Amino acid sequence: MAKKKKQQPIFSPSVMLIALFVLLCLALFGIQVPSVVQDLFGVSLAPTTIQKTSSSSPTSGKNPGPIEKGEATFTQNDLKIQKHGWIVYHALDSLGRATSADALLTKEMINSGTTASKDIRPTGFISGLSPYYHSRGHLIGRQLGGSGDKPENLVTLYQNPVNTPYMTKYENMVRQALETGETIRYRVTVRYQEDALLCQELQIEAKSVSQNGTLNFNIVILNEI
Incomplete structure (x- = not known):
């Protein structure tokens, strides 16, 4: 009986590392990564919400002016x-x-x-x-x-x-x-x-x-x- 050939990985380890880094950056900036791509690399990434900080200077609000x-x-x-x-x-x-x-x-x-x-x-x-x-x-x-x-x-x-x-x-x-x-x-x-x-x-x-x-x-x- 012939031996089955060992299945080779789709991507080399170096390509996998680069791809994972790119996916992490996309998620950090709030960009949704398609679930198919996440499944392909065996990761689960939710987009990160970046909150804007308020200005340290006061803003004109209630004051109607002179x-x-x-x-x-x-x-x-x-x-x-x-x-x-x-x-x-x-x-x-x-x-x-x-x-x-x-x-x-x-x-x-x-x-x-x-x-x-x-x-x-x-x-x-x-x-x-x-x-x-x-x-x-x-x-x-x-x-x-x-x-x-x-x-x-x-x-x-x-x-x-x-x-x-x-x-x-x-x-x-x-x-x-x-x-x-x-x-x-x-x-x-x-x-x-x-x-x-x-x-x-x-x-x-x-x-x-x-x-x-x-x-x-x-x-x-x-x-x-």
Whole structure:
């Protein structure tokens, strides 16, 4: 009786190794390997789902942007023209929260302010890093002459989009008017929800007291991402 010849493998070991490597790569990238091919090589491969990681920066969500409230609400007494510019930072409240600041801004005050001191932690401030993204926001901006060394002028804001670009947009408008020689009556009011340490919103008002003035606005910015 003739001996049966020993059946030779379909593929050489080196070809098998290369093919298995290719199949593993396909499964890793979520590509379905046909079951016939899996049976041929004696493997069972399920596609791998690759999940995308979320960005570390905050995304704009609930914040509707600056809300226009019409013209500034200054009284005639508020708008009395004086020869020199000035800034008044109103007292912290009983919880140590910044409340408001008033100013009469002139061209000479541009860029005379200071950056926010890291030694001051406004109420509600935790970190400028994820997931908080807090900033020490000036009520009277540094470029308008506001101090970063007075707790009364610093409030915890979300850096993006509240501090920048929303608040910065209106500060830039005021600065541009000052550069042309206008004098601006300016006020920023902070509002909180009951005893919350993080403010709910800012109200910014500006009105030119110069002849042929260009500014007269009253806007509210919500302090949320």
